[in-house]
Amino acid sequence: GCRLPWLRSCWPSGPLGARPLSQEKRATETHFGFETVSEEEKGGKVYQVFESVARKYDVMNDMMSLGIHRVWKDLLLLKMHPFPGTQLLDVAGGTGDIAFRFLNYVQAQHQRKQKRQLRAQQNLSWEEIAKKYQNQEDSLGGSRVMVCDINKEMLKMGKQKACARGYKAGLAWVLGDAEELPFDDDKFDVYTIAFGIRNVTHIDRALQEAHRVLKPGGRFLCLEFSQVNNPLVSRLYDVYSFQVIPVLGEVIAGDWKSYQYLVESIRQFPPQEEFKEMIEDAGFQKVTYENLTSGIVAIHSGFKL
Ligand SMILES: COc1cc(O)cc(C/C=C(\C)CC/C=C(\C)CC/C=C(\C)CC/C=C(\C)CC/C=C(\C)CC/C=C(\C)CC/C=C(\C)CC/C=C(\C)CC/C=C(\C)CCC=C(C)C)c1O
Numbered sequence: 001g002c003r004l005p006w007l008r009s010c011w012p013s014g015p016l017g018a019r020p021l022s023q024e025k026r027a028t029e030t031h032f033g034f035e036t037v038s039e040e041e042k043g044g045k046v047y048q049v050f051e052s053v054a055r056k057y058d059v060m061n062d063m064m065s066l067g068i069h070r071v072w073k074d075l076l077l078l079k080m081h082p083f084p085g086t087q088l089l090d091v092a093g094g095t096g097d098i099a100f101r102f103l104n105y106v107q108a109q110h111q112r113k114q115k116r117q118l119r120a121q122q123n124l125s126w127e128e129i130a131k132k133y134q135n136q137e138d139s140l141g142g143s144r145v146m147v148c149d150i151n152k153e154m155l156k157m158g159k160q161k162a163c164a165r166g167y168k169a170g171l172a173w174v175l176g177d178a179e180e181l182p183f184d185d186d187k188f189d190v191y192t193i194a195f196g197i198r199n200v201t202h203i204d205r206a207l208q209e210a211h212r213v214l215k216p217g218g219r220f221l222c223l224e225f226s227q228v229n230n231p232l233v234s235r236l237y238d239v240y241s242f243q244v245i246p247v248l249g250e251v252i253a254g255d256w257k258s259y260q261y262l263v264e265s266i267r268q269f270p271p272q273e274e275f276k277e278m279i280e281d282a283g284f285q286k287v288t289y290e291n292l293t294s295g296i297v298a299i300h301s302g303f304k305l
Protein backbone atom coordinates (compact mmCIF):
# COMPACT_ATOMS: atom_id res chain seq x y z
CA GLY A 1 0.00 0.00 0.00
CA CYS A 2 2.82 2.52 0.43
CA ARG A 3 3.20 4.86 -2.50
CA LEU A 4 6.67 6.26 -2.57
CA PRO A 5 7.19 9.72 -4.00
CA TRP A 6 8.15 10.07 -7.62
CA LEU A 7 11.52 8.68 -8.48
CA ARG A 8 12.81 11.75 -10.21
CA SER A 9 15.75 11.56 -12.55
CA CYS A 10 17.40 14.37 -10.64
CA TRP A 11 20.93 13.05 -10.44
CA PRO A 12 23.58 15.44 -11.67
CA SER A 13 24.83 14.66 -15.14
CA GLY A 14 27.71 16.95 -15.93
CA PRO A 15 28.93 17.91 -19.38
CA LEU A 16 29.70 14.74 -21.34
CA GLY A 17 28.55 12.80 -18.25
CA ALA A 18 32.10 12.91 -16.91
CA ARG A 19 31.29 12.80 -13.16
CA PRO A 20 32.55 9.99 -10.98
CA LEU A 21 29.95 7.24 -10.48
CA SER A 22 29.64 7.70 -6.70
CA GLN A 23 28.73 11.37 -7.12
CA GLU A 24 26.37 10.65 -10.00
CA LYS A 25 24.42 8.12 -7.99
CA ARG A 26 23.83 10.33 -4.98
CA ALA A 27 20.10 11.03 -4.82
CA THR A 28 18.80 14.46 -3.77
CA GLU A 29 18.67 14.78 -0.02
CA THR A 30 15.92 16.07 2.21
CA HIS A 31 14.88 16.04 5.86
CA PHE A 32 12.97 13.51 7.86
CA GLY A 33 12.79 15.43 11.12
CA PHE A 34 16.42 16.28 11.93
CA GLU A 35 17.67 13.28 9.98
CA THR A 36 18.99 13.74 6.45
CA VAL A 37 17.54 11.16 4.09
CA SER A 38 17.23 10.76 0.34
CA GLU A 39 14.04 12.04 -1.27
CA GLU A 40 13.25 8.48 -2.27
CA GLU A 41 13.35 7.30 1.34
CA LYS A 42 11.26 10.04 2.92
CA GLY A 43 7.82 8.97 1.66
CA GLY A 44 8.24 5.47 3.05
CA LYS A 45 9.38 6.76 6.44
CA VAL A 46 6.44 9.17 6.70
CA TYR A 47 4.12 6.34 5.73
CA GLN A 48 5.46 4.18 8.58
CA VAL A 49 4.96 7.01 11.10
CA PHE A 50 1.28 7.45 10.30
CA GLU A 51 0.65 3.73 9.91
CA SER A 52 2.05 3.33 13.42
CA VAL A 53 0.16 6.21 15.09
CA ALA A 54 -3.20 5.90 13.28
CA ARG A 55 -5.02 4.04 16.08
CA LYS A 56 -3.88 6.45 18.78
CA TYR A 57 -3.95 9.56 16.60
CA ASP A 58 -7.04 11.22 18.09
CA VAL A 59 -6.23 10.58 21.73
CA MET A 60 -2.63 11.74 21.21
CA ASN A 61 -3.78 15.02 19.70
CA ASP A 62 -6.09 15.73 22.60
CA MET A 63 -3.41 14.83 25.15
CA MET A 64 -0.56 16.75 23.50
CA SER A 65 -2.55 19.91 22.92
CA LEU A 66 -5.04 19.60 25.81
CA GLY A 67 -7.74 19.81 23.17
CA ILE A 68 -6.40 23.01 21.60
CA HIS A 69 -6.04 21.37 18.17
CA ARG A 70 -9.86 21.25 18.08
CA VAL A 71 -10.06 25.03 18.43
CA TRP A 72 -7.49 25.51 15.66
CA LYS A 73 -9.52 23.27 13.35
CA ASP A 74 -12.75 25.11 14.23
CA LEU A 75 -11.02 28.38 13.38
CA LEU A 76 -10.00 26.97 9.99
CA LEU A 77 -13.69 26.34 9.25
CA LEU A 78 -14.66 29.82 10.43
CA LYS A 79 -12.05 31.29 8.11
CA MET A 80 -13.25 29.15 5.21
CA HIS A 81 -16.88 30.16 5.78
CA PRO A 82 -18.03 27.81 2.98
CA PHE A 83 -20.87 29.02 0.75
CA PRO A 84 -23.82 26.75 -0.09
CA GLY A 85 -22.77 24.07 -2.57
CA THR A 86 -19.03 24.24 -1.78
CA GLN A 87 -16.95 21.39 -3.18
CA LEU A 88 -14.09 20.83 -0.72
CA LEU A 89 -10.95 18.77 -1.16
CA ASP A 90 -9.28 17.99 2.17
CA VAL A 91 -5.79 16.68 1.48
CA ALA A 92 -3.89 14.68 4.12
CA GLY A 93 -7.35 14.49 5.65
CA GLY A 94 -6.53 11.31 7.54
CA THR A 95 -9.03 10.70 10.24
CA GLY A 96 -11.60 13.18 8.95
CA ASP A 97 -11.28 16.04 11.46
CA ILE A 98 -11.66 18.78 8.85
CA ALA A 99 -14.24 16.91 6.77
CA PHE A 100 -16.58 16.31 9.73
CA ARG A 101 -16.35 19.93 10.80
CA PHE A 102 -17.14 20.99 7.23
CA LEU A 103 -20.21 18.74 7.10
CA ASN A 104 -21.46 20.07 10.45
CA TYR A 105 -20.92 23.63 9.30
CA VAL A 106 -22.69 23.33 5.92
CA GLN A 107 -25.54 21.31 7.43
CA ALA A 108 -26.19 23.93 10.11
CA GLN A 109 -25.94 26.68 7.48
CA HIS A 110 -28.39 24.85 5.17
CA GLN A 111 -30.86 24.19 8.00
CA ARG A 112 -30.89 27.85 8.97
CA LYS A 113 -31.53 28.83 5.36
CA GLN A 114 -34.29 26.25 4.97
CA LYS A 115 -35.99 27.39 8.16
CA ARG A 116 -35.92 31.00 6.96
CA GLN A 117 -37.45 29.95 3.63
CA LEU A 118 -40.17 27.82 5.23
CA ARG A 119 -41.10 30.59 7.64
CA ALA A 120 -41.36 33.06 4.77
CA GLN A 121 -43.57 30.81 2.61
CA GLN A 122 -47.34 30.96 3.11
CA ASN A 123 -49.81 28.17 2.37
CA LEU A 124 -47.46 25.19 2.72
CA SER A 125 -49.04 21.87 3.63
CA TRP A 126 -47.72 19.85 6.58
CA GLU A 127 -46.61 17.19 4.07
CA GLU A 128 -44.53 19.68 2.13
CA ILE A 129 -42.90 20.93 5.31
CA ALA A 130 -42.17 17.39 6.56
CA LYS A 131 -40.65 16.44 3.20
CA LYS A 132 -38.24 19.35 3.38
CA TYR A 133 -37.07 18.21 6.81
CA GLN A 134 -36.74 14.55 5.83
CA ASN A 135 -34.76 15.00 2.64
CA GLN A 136 -31.40 13.64 3.80
CA GLU A 137 -29.77 13.99 0.38
CA ASP A 138 -30.37 17.71 0.33
CA SER A 139 -29.43 18.35 3.97
CA LEU A 140 -26.07 19.80 2.89
CA GLY A 141 -27.41 22.12 0.21
CA GLY A 142 -25.23 20.42 -2.43
CA SER A 143 -21.93 20.82 -0.54
CA ARG A 144 -19.52 17.90 -0.61
CA VAL A 145 -16.12 16.96 0.77
CA MET A 146 -13.52 14.64 -0.66
CA VAL A 147 -10.89 13.41 1.82
CA CYS A 148 -7.59 12.43 0.22
CA ASP A 149 -4.75 10.82 2.16
CA ILE A 150 -1.77 8.70 1.20
CA ASN A 151 -2.12 6.41 4.21
CA LYS A 152 -4.52 3.45 4.22
CA GLU A 153 -4.53 3.14 8.02
CA MET A 154 -5.38 6.82 8.59
CA LEU A 155 -8.21 6.56 6.03
CA LYS A 156 -9.47 3.37 7.67
CA MET A 157 -9.70 5.15 11.04
CA GLY A 158 -11.46 8.09 9.39
CA LYS A 159 -14.02 5.85 7.70
CA GLN A 160 -14.71 4.01 10.96
CA LYS A 161 -15.25 7.30 12.74
CA ALA A 162 -17.57 8.54 9.98
CA CYS A 163 -19.60 5.36 10.25
CA ALA A 164 -19.84 5.57 14.05
CA ARG A 165 -20.91 9.22 13.94
CA GLY A 166 -23.41 8.74 11.11
CA TYR A 167 -21.66 10.83 8.43
CA LYS A 168 -22.44 9.46 4.97
CA ALA A 169 -23.96 11.94 2.54
CA GLY A 170 -21.59 14.37 0.84
CA LEU A 171 -18.46 12.55 2.01
CA ALA A 172 -15.98 10.54 -0.07
CA TRP A 173 -12.55 9.05 0.66
CA VAL A 174 -9.71 8.54 -1.74
CA LEU A 175 -6.19 7.20 -1.38
CA GLY A 176 -3.82 9.64 -3.04
CA ASP A 177 -0.60 11.62 -2.91
CA ALA A 178 -0.70 15.40 -2.38
CA GLU A 179 2.13 15.63 -4.91
CA GLU A 180 0.15 13.87 -7.63
CA LEU A 181 -3.55 14.31 -6.92
CA PRO A 182 -5.90 11.86 -8.64
CA PHE A 183 -8.27 14.61 -9.85
CA ASP A 184 -8.88 16.62 -13.00
CA ASP A 185 -7.99 20.31 -13.24
CA ASP A 186 -10.38 23.00 -11.93
CA LYS A 187 -12.56 20.68 -9.82
CA PHE A 188 -12.82 22.12 -6.31
CA ASP A 189 -13.89 25.39 -4.69
CA VAL A 190 -11.70 24.98 -1.62
CA TYR A 191 -8.55 22.97 -0.93
CA THR A 192 -7.56 22.39 2.71
CA ILE A 193 -4.52 20.73 4.19
CA ALA A 194 -4.22 20.58 8.00
CA PHE A 195 -1.01 19.39 9.64
CA GLY A 196 -0.25 17.59 6.37
CA ILE A 197 2.05 19.64 4.14
CA ARG A 198 4.97 19.41 6.60
CA ASN A 199 5.13 15.67 5.86
CA VAL A 200 5.21 15.95 2.08
CA THR A 201 8.56 15.41 0.32
CA HIS A 202 8.22 18.15 -2.32
CA ILE A 203 6.11 20.93 -0.84
CA ASP A 204 6.36 22.94 -4.07
CA ARG A 205 4.77 20.10 -6.05
CA ALA A 206 1.94 19.73 -3.52
CA LEU A 207 1.25 23.47 -3.82
CA GLN A 208 1.25 23.28 -7.62
CA GLU A 209 -1.20 20.38 -7.44
CA ALA A 210 -3.44 22.37 -5.09
CA HIS A 211 -3.46 25.18 -7.64
CA ARG A 212 -4.21 22.81 -10.52
CA VAL A 213 -7.26 21.11 -8.95
CA LEU A 214 -8.87 24.34 -7.71
CA LYS A 215 -11.43 26.08 -9.89
CA PRO A 216 -10.57 29.64 -10.91
CA GLY A 217 -11.68 31.71 -7.90
CA GLY A 218 -11.00 28.76 -5.61
CA ARG A 219 -9.32 29.06 -2.24
CA PHE A 220 -6.29 27.34 -0.71
CA LEU A 221 -6.22 27.04 3.11
CA CYS A 222 -3.42 25.47 5.07
CA LEU A 223 -3.30 24.90 8.83
CA GLU A 224 0.23 24.05 9.89
CA PHE A 225 2.76 24.44 12.69
CA SER A 226 4.76 27.61 12.33
CA GLN A 227 7.22 29.85 14.12
CA VAL A 228 6.40 31.05 17.65
CA ASN A 229 6.59 34.84 17.90
CA ASN A 230 6.75 35.22 21.70
CA PRO A 231 10.14 34.47 23.34
CA LEU A 232 8.65 33.21 26.61
CA VAL A 233 6.10 30.95 24.91
CA SER A 234 8.87 29.80 22.56
CA ARG A 235 11.07 28.70 25.48
CA LEU A 236 8.25 26.82 27.21
CA TYR A 237 7.07 25.34 23.92
CA ASP A 238 10.58 24.04 23.15
CA VAL A 239 10.86 22.36 26.53
CA TYR A 240 7.36 20.96 26.18
CA SER A 241 8.03 19.73 22.63
CA PHE A 242 11.32 17.97 23.22
CA GLN A 243 10.89 16.86 26.85
CA VAL A 244 7.20 16.04 27.08
CA ILE A 245 5.75 15.13 23.67
CA PRO A 246 7.99 12.10 22.92
CA VAL A 247 7.27 10.84 26.45
CA LEU A 248 3.53 11.14 25.83
CA GLY A 249 4.10 9.35 22.51
CA GLU A 250 5.85 6.49 24.25
CA VAL A 251 3.34 6.21 27.12
CA ILE A 252 0.13 6.55 25.10
CA ALA A 253 1.03 5.26 21.66
CA GLY A 254 4.08 3.13 22.51
CA ASP A 255 5.96 5.12 19.89
CA TRP A 256 8.65 7.59 20.95
CA LYS A 257 10.20 7.88 17.49
CA SER A 258 7.08 9.03 15.66
CA TYR A 259 6.57 11.81 18.18
CA GLN A 260 10.21 12.78 18.02
CA TYR A 261 9.69 13.03 14.25
CA LEU A 262 6.62 15.23 14.89
CA VAL A 263 8.50 17.81 16.97
CA GLU A 264 11.56 17.76 14.71
CA SER A 265 9.50 18.14 11.55
CA ILE A 266 7.79 21.18 13.11
CA ARG A 267 11.21 22.86 13.49
CA GLN A 268 12.16 22.04 9.89
CA PHE A 269 9.06 23.60 8.37
CA PRO A 270 9.54 27.08 6.87
CA PRO A 271 8.36 30.09 8.93
CA GLN A 272 5.25 32.09 8.04
CA GLU A 273 6.77 34.55 5.51
CA GLU A 274 8.83 31.94 3.70
CA PHE A 275 5.86 29.60 3.37
CA LYS A 276 3.76 32.52 2.11
CA GLU A 277 6.32 33.05 -0.68
CA MET A 278 6.20 29.37 -1.59
CA ILE A 279 2.41 29.58 -1.94
CA GLU A 280 2.81 32.65 -4.15
CA ASP A 281 5.42 30.82 -6.25
CA ALA A 282 2.83 28.12 -6.94
CA GLY A 283 0.64 30.79 -8.56
CA PHE A 284 -1.71 31.77 -5.72
CA GLN A 285 -2.79 35.40 -5.30
CA LYS A 286 -3.77 37.48 -2.28
CA VAL A 287 -1.78 35.22 0.02
CA THR A 288 -2.17 36.03 3.71
CA TYR A 289 -1.66 34.25 7.00
CA GLU A 290 -2.96 34.41 10.53
CA ASN A 291 -1.04 33.22 13.57
CA LEU A 292 -2.86 31.22 16.23
CA THR A 293 -1.60 30.64 19.81
CA SER A 294 1.46 32.92 19.40
CA GLY A 295 2.35 31.34 16.05
CA ILE A 296 2.49 27.75 17.31
CA VAL A 297 0.32 27.26 14.24
CA ALA A 298 -0.69 29.50 11.35
CA ILE A 299 -3.43 29.46 8.75
CA HIS A 300 -2.23 30.45 5.27
CA SER A 301 -4.81 31.44 2.67
CA GLY A 302 -4.49 32.05 -1.06
CA PHE A 303 -6.70 32.30 -4.13
CA LYS A 304 -6.47 30.92 -7.65
CA LEU A 305 -7.28 33.99 -9.73
C1 LIG B 1 3.49 11.78 14.02
O1 LIG B 1 2.92 12.97 13.62
C2 LIG B 1 1.80 13.40 14.25
C3 LIG B 1 1.16 12.68 15.18
C4 LIG B 1 0.02 13.21 15.80
O2 LIG B 1 -0.62 12.52 16.73
C5 LIG B 1 -0.45 14.47 15.44
C6 LIG B 1 0.18 15.21 14.51
C7 LIG B 1 -0.34 16.55 14.10
C8 LIG B 1 -0.51 17.39 15.32
C9 LIG B 1 -1.65 17.93 15.79
C10 LIG B 1 -2.94 17.78 15.07
C11 LIG B 1 -1.65 18.71 17.06
C12 LIG B 1 -0.53 18.29 18.02
C13 LIG B 1 -0.33 19.19 19.13
C14 LIG B 1 0.90 19.57 19.62
C15 LIG B 1 2.16 19.17 19.01
C16 LIG B 1 0.96 20.38 20.87
C17 LIG B 1 0.89 21.83 20.64
C18 LIG B 1 1.11 22.46 21.91
C19 LIG B 1 0.23 23.23 22.61
C20 LIG B 1 -1.08 23.67 22.12
C21 LIG B 1 0.64 23.70 23.95
C22 LIG B 1 1.66 24.75 23.83
C23 LIG B 1 2.60 24.68 24.94
C24 LIG B 1 3.27 25.77 25.41
C25 LIG B 1 3.08 27.14 24.94
C26 LIG B 1 4.23 25.59 26.45
C27 LIG B 1 3.53 25.49 27.74
C28 LIG B 1 4.04 24.29 28.34
C29 LIG B 1 4.01 24.04 29.62
C30 LIG B 1 3.41 24.95 30.59
C31 LIG B 1 4.66 22.80 30.08
C32 LIG B 1 6.16 22.97 30.01
C33 LIG B 1 6.76 21.66 30.23
C34 LIG B 1 7.75 21.45 31.11
C35 LIG B 1 8.38 22.51 31.90
C36 LIG B 1 8.22 20.03 31.27
C37 LIG B 1 7.71 19.36 32.57
C38 LIG B 1 6.23 19.16 32.57
C39 LIG B 1 5.62 17.96 32.74
C40 LIG B 1 6.34 16.66 32.77
C41 LIG B 1 4.10 17.91 32.82
C42 LIG B 1 3.52 17.59 31.49
C43 LIG B 1 2.49 18.60 31.20
C44 LIG B 1 1.39 18.43 30.46
C45 LIG B 1 1.02 17.11 29.83
C46 LIG B 1 0.52 19.59 30.24
C47 LIG B 1 0.82 20.23 28.92
C48 LIG B 1 0.54 21.68 28.93
C49 LIG B 1 -0.02 22.31 27.90
C50 LIG B 1 -0.51 21.58 26.68
C51 LIG B 1 -0.07 23.79 28.00
C52 LIG B 1 -1.29 24.44 27.42
C53 LIG B 1 -1.15 25.88 27.61
C54 LIG B 1 -1.06 26.83 26.65
C55 LIG B 1 -1.46 26.66 25.22
C56 LIG B 1 -0.46 28.14 27.03
C57 LIG B 1 1.34 14.69 13.83
O3 LIG B 1 1.97 15.37 12.88
Ligand SMILES: C[S@@+](CC[C@H](N)C(=O)[O-])C[C@H]1O[C@@H](n2cnc3c(N)ncnc32)[C@H](O)[C@@H]1O
Nearest residue numbers: 050092093094150151154177178194195196199
Ligand atom coordinates in the same frame (compact mmCIF):
# COMPACT_ATOMS: atom_id res chain seq x y z
C1 LIG C 1 -0.82 14.90 11.18
S1 LIG C 1 -1.87 14.08 10.07
C2 LIG C 1 -3.12 15.27 9.77
C3 LIG C 1 -4.50 14.68 9.74
C4 LIG C 1 -5.64 15.67 9.73
N1 LIG C 1 -5.58 16.54 8.55
C5 LIG C 1 -5.69 16.51 10.98
O1 LIG C 1 -5.69 17.72 10.85
O2 LIG C 1 -5.73 15.96 12.06
C6 LIG C 1 -0.93 14.10 8.62
C7 LIG C 1 -1.53 13.29 7.48
O3 LIG C 1 -0.81 13.58 6.29
C8 LIG C 1 -0.83 12.42 5.49
N2 LIG C 1 0.19 12.54 4.44
C9 LIG C 1 1.53 12.54 4.57
N3 LIG C 1 2.13 12.66 3.38
C10 LIG C 1 1.12 12.77 2.45
C11 LIG C 1 1.10 12.92 1.04
N4 LIG C 1 2.21 13.00 0.32
N5 LIG C 1 -0.10 12.99 0.43
C12 LIG C 1 -1.25 12.90 1.14
N6 LIG C 1 -1.29 12.74 2.47
C13 LIG C 1 -0.12 12.69 3.13
C14 LIG C 1 -0.57 11.32 6.50
O4 LIG C 1 -0.88 10.06 6.00
C15 LIG C 1 -1.44 11.78 7.66
O5 LIG C 1 -2.72 11.21 7.59
